[in-house]
Amino acid sequence: MNANQQLKKIAVIAHTSNDYKNRKSRFAQAIERFFYRHKNKLIIIHLSMFIFFMMMMVIPLFTSLPDESSTIWNNLRLLSTFLFWGIWFPLVFASVIFAGRIWCGVLCPMGAASEWANKIGFKRPIPAWLKWEGTPILSFLLVTILGQTLDVRDQNSAMLEIFGGTLILALLIGLLFGRHKRAWCRHACPIGLLLGVFSRLGMVQLAAKIPHAGGDRYAERGTCPTMIDINHKAESRHCIQCFRCVKPTSPGGLFVRFRKPGSEITDIRTHNANIAEVWFMFLGTGVALGGFLWLILPQYQTLRQLVGNWFINHGWYWIGNAGPSWLMSVHPAQNQTYNWLDFIMIIGFMLLCMLFSTIVLATMNAVSSWLAGKFNGDKTFKLRFVELGYQFAPIAMISIIIGLGDQLFQQLKIAGISTSSLEYTKITLFAASIAWSILLGYHILKKQNVSKKGRLIALIPGVLGSVVIAAAWWPAIFGVHFSMLEYYRTHLTVMS
Template sequence: MIPIQVVRVAPPRKTHLLQRLGDAMRRHARLIRALQWMVVLFYLALVVLPVFLPLPPQGASVLNNLTLFAQFLFWGIWWPFVILSVFLLGRVWCGVLCPEGALSELASKHGLGKAIPRWLRWSGWPTVAFILTTVYGQLVSVYEYPQAALLILGGSTVAAIIVGYVYGKNKRVWCRYLCPVSGVFGLLAKVAPLHFAVDESAWREFSGHAARVNCAPLIDMRHMSSASKCHSCGRCSGHRDAIALEARWPNQEILAATPRDASTPDAILLIYGMLGVAMAAFQWSASPWFVALKALAADWLIAHDSFVLLQDNAPWWLLTHYPAAADVFTWLDGLCILAYIGTMALILGSLTLVCMRGAARLAGDIDWRHLTMALIPLAGLGVFLGLSMMTTTHLRAEGVTLDWLGPVRTFLLSIALGWSGWLGWRLLWRQQVHRLASLAACALYCMPLLAVWACWYLLFFVW
């Protein structure tokens, strides 16, 4: 009799389409790397080449002038749609396409590999960096002039390479702790419907051999519960049969019973950075209040025979200075921009902060930082709308009719307000307090929503 040997075959792992997509990202890492390097070249060309060209003459078009073409591509298409992509796909931009991240990781591969110091790990850096670069960008007119763009973007890239070279081995220390937009992307990724999910029990029970994964942004993959820090690079897809690309309800992370990664720096970035500074930065050049402020200050200076601040002798890297384009800021211009952005950010931000804290207190058992995360749709779509103003400016200059713009903006603002309003209501209404207290909390929560709506309404439909 021939003995029958029973061979136990492990059942094949059930995979769905997204999981297979994530696994394909891991398998085709070289292809992703090649794509990344193409973006690096494209980015360098867009940032560097226009600096060596004369300013666009009157009547130039994005179709026949490289500087205008680069401006349109960079500020009109690239940035608004990167923001939108993070909303929809998570931080795929960071993990798959970002040129700065790729360069920083390459430098880290060949660098000194030093331990990351404590000061660099401070969670407030992305907030500080976002606010400073936003304000500085306004002073030097980063959207209009190639030198200013090279200074800010190129400076950031050089810093990313230096940090990568000095700290970590094969990592993206810059992206994790210092990048000026990493905080904003981290907030937006919280509502992305796609994310790399970890099944902790599958991780524990896995008994085979698992190859080491290099998670460049230094995430504790096993305990990753938020999409905020994950760059969606796909390198860990299928790791220990526990990590997979998955779809989720966009509100899942915000409505989670326990707040995930809702830190004070995140809340401050959202309140003062995205709702305050960014809004004021998009608004000041169209604001009649800014004109009134400047006129008042200029009158006062002239009445007091003080003309120092009315001079326009600041260098271009401090204040906009392009006499050939008849675009020169005086010291007073610079101070008024700072005053306008600072005041608006303080008013809007502080109103939001007080309302969030008050609403959370009234509702009882909810952390104000957790409640603040409900404002992500409003803040994120606001940044998209603000950046897309560059797109529409270029399209108008090209003679494109934009009759549809008003309704589209109204539609997007309505979605943002409705989404944030609904999230806030869900978070507040489920608390175990008297219904009157819940109502008062909801009313308080709605106040910054109305204030932000009023700011956009003035900018898009009144001024």
Template sequence: MAENRHPGARKTRRWARLGAWLKHHRRWILTLQWAVVAFYAVLLLVPPLLPLPNHEARILDHLTVFAEFVFWGIWWPFVMVSMVVAGRLWCGMMCPEGAITEAASRVGLGRAIPRWMRWGGWPFVGFAMTTIYGQLVSVYQYPKAALLVLGGSTLAAAVIGLVYGKGKRVWCRHLCPVSGVFALLAKLAPLHYRADPEVWTEHGRRQRRREVSRSRAPDCPVLIPLKQLDSASDCHLCSRCSGYKDAIHLELRAPGIEVVSPPPQRPATLWEFVLVVFGLLGIAVGAFHWSASPWFVAAKQQAAVWLYQHGWGWPLETSAPWWLLTHYPEHNDVFTLLDGALLLGYIGVTTLVLGGLVSLSLSLTNRLLGRWRWQRLWHLSYALIPLAAVGVFLGLSMTTLTLLRGDGLLIHWANDARALLLGLGVLASAGLGWGILGRYASGPRRLLAMLPMLAAQAPVIGAWWLLFWGW
């Protein structure tokens, strides 16, 4: 009785009831999913058919500008926020690609997932390719580019669903370009489904004694072994497994606890390290940086002079189709081959410099903790997830602010908000870093290892300072 009166017990039951409610209202969730699919389809398919808006068009005046604001000003930045707040609830409840690939899989060929598709590097490769290609074709500014990048991903999701799995989300689990990023951010979330192994085992004993009836196993769309369910990284919170064997329930947990203490069955990996350090803290920063960078302009001018001096002016005069490089002469927006090459070079150098400096700092931390361990190095990178998340959110919100300013809404406190968010990201990463170090050392060694751990944030903070205040 005392346990039932305990506030913690009441909160636990409350979240478990929410999970059960979501499970029993599956039809509502499906309705919501397909409503999002319809909305997504309209915003993706109609704007490319319309004339491009002029510079005076506003969000509510032109569907193209409205779609740009919805996709890049609201949708993507706040989907990322939702990952930190509620885990991958978006993936399970509202993602159009998830709904489409699962529906296609129910009527598809149902083939087994090939080994090459299970390779752990696909999340990084997908993120890198879509981010860089999106910059080459100006995906944030033009509807045909958005259709190519987002629509191409959606088409691939449908094709994968038609070929592999049966009623599963094979695309989401292995190939989605943002699945790896979402999996990292979900580690920070205070909500997750967890299977209690003791209750699971006891329920099995009771089944064998015929004290309880055998229940049908839930159909997990992302192929998680339910008995081991603990991590929020892969779980889409679709709630189909809620209450299974009385062992799986939606639970509240300390934010970031999975970062500090990863479940044994879901340890940190090399490719997560690469995605954090070279993806979110490298490629993403370079993608947001280049268009505002005086270094990019200076490099272009120097390259142009050198090419003309050597009689090689064609890279400055040759463009490419819009689906390879930005090509909208009616808007005086055309990328030459030189622009494309320098863009790739700028993002590449930014990735190597930032990723290299962060890697060196984390490597020094790893060495100060004792004998070298690769697994520990991968784990140390988890501490930088909050800083990476804040950075990507700030980068995406640049589009939000640009479009709002175009509508005459001046947000004078934007830089103050940026500084506050960046500061919170730094503090969160420092706190998680201290917690991770506590798993490997204590006392003076832990304190000493904290110094390069903090230094790992410095180059990233410097990059964002340049973008928002230095330039």
């Protein structure tokens, strides 16, 4: 068979592949054509984004500090933190539902810079420590915790340190490892894993025109910058939607497919379920929760007082000294200086919350998996545990968006939207995410062949897990109820 005949044969297989044949959406085809036609212009977008991000991080440092009368319209420091935390962060997360990881493939300047560095770099093999599934989890935890001790949501210098530091690491990893790849994006980016997990909920997927059986494979050779073997692609997680493998007229490669949101999770057993992702959801939800609760819970202040007294009583006065400004927030001009006690307490509290959420979610998930087994659920306990872990994806995602998007809600409030309307919006989003988590859990159990009655019973621990996490987020998202604070103050007064 000559090359032409082979090509024809491939084309026939491709056009009879069910998934590909069922592609009806003209919109999807238009998207493919658009990205294919303009792929050479991506560099302009990356460069513009790079310049814009650098400007928003560096220029505010040379402008005046905000005062009582400052707003985002007359103070560049406030505008910069609002753009990062009020617009960029919630939008990037929400966008994975509607457009997958389009941020990564089309807009992110950090991933593009890492790949550019790779082009001129040493191209050494990617080491095992970088490929380890725990590396992006550690990266996320470190950045989230450092973000709190530096007060990254309010301090522009902290933003520069966190984003600038991760940019330097992305460049370094790009310079050293991989051959025309983005080892940083696949293995180490603190945001990449988060976007990857939540992209599984999304309604857009790039699927193989000629799918090969056997599930996902890691491929250091080939077109894909994130090491996906495109014909074996089964999961959305690592696909940054760079559209390099999409050529509308070709019989091979990937095509744009719209799907029901959450369908990858309900059918997670054919989409490369991964235990590291499940632990990440449990750990990440807790650490993000801790990052908000320490700011608002009066109990945290009491605990801080007690721990501080303990150190002082033992003659360890250094605990009251300010630490280095690259490790904690030291801004005397803004009346904000953390000392070693703050540093230890913030980290300790966040780790405690992480432990709490992990224990709650893992226990509930384990009970669900055990119950599923009792009602004819197939596979082993471990596999059922991994699959059912994904039921918590929507609640984890919404809580992080609402929590981190607090700046957006604050600005909407300033713009005149009433507090109660904003709270109803948050409650609705939160309730919808719990309902979605329950629905996903139900369908995952169905795929595990659990009987109808069994599904309803095995769902209960999962629902309890979601409710406990929602309850824990309550004060972080809606603020501590005034009467509770009042009660607490009265209680302290009585005690003293």
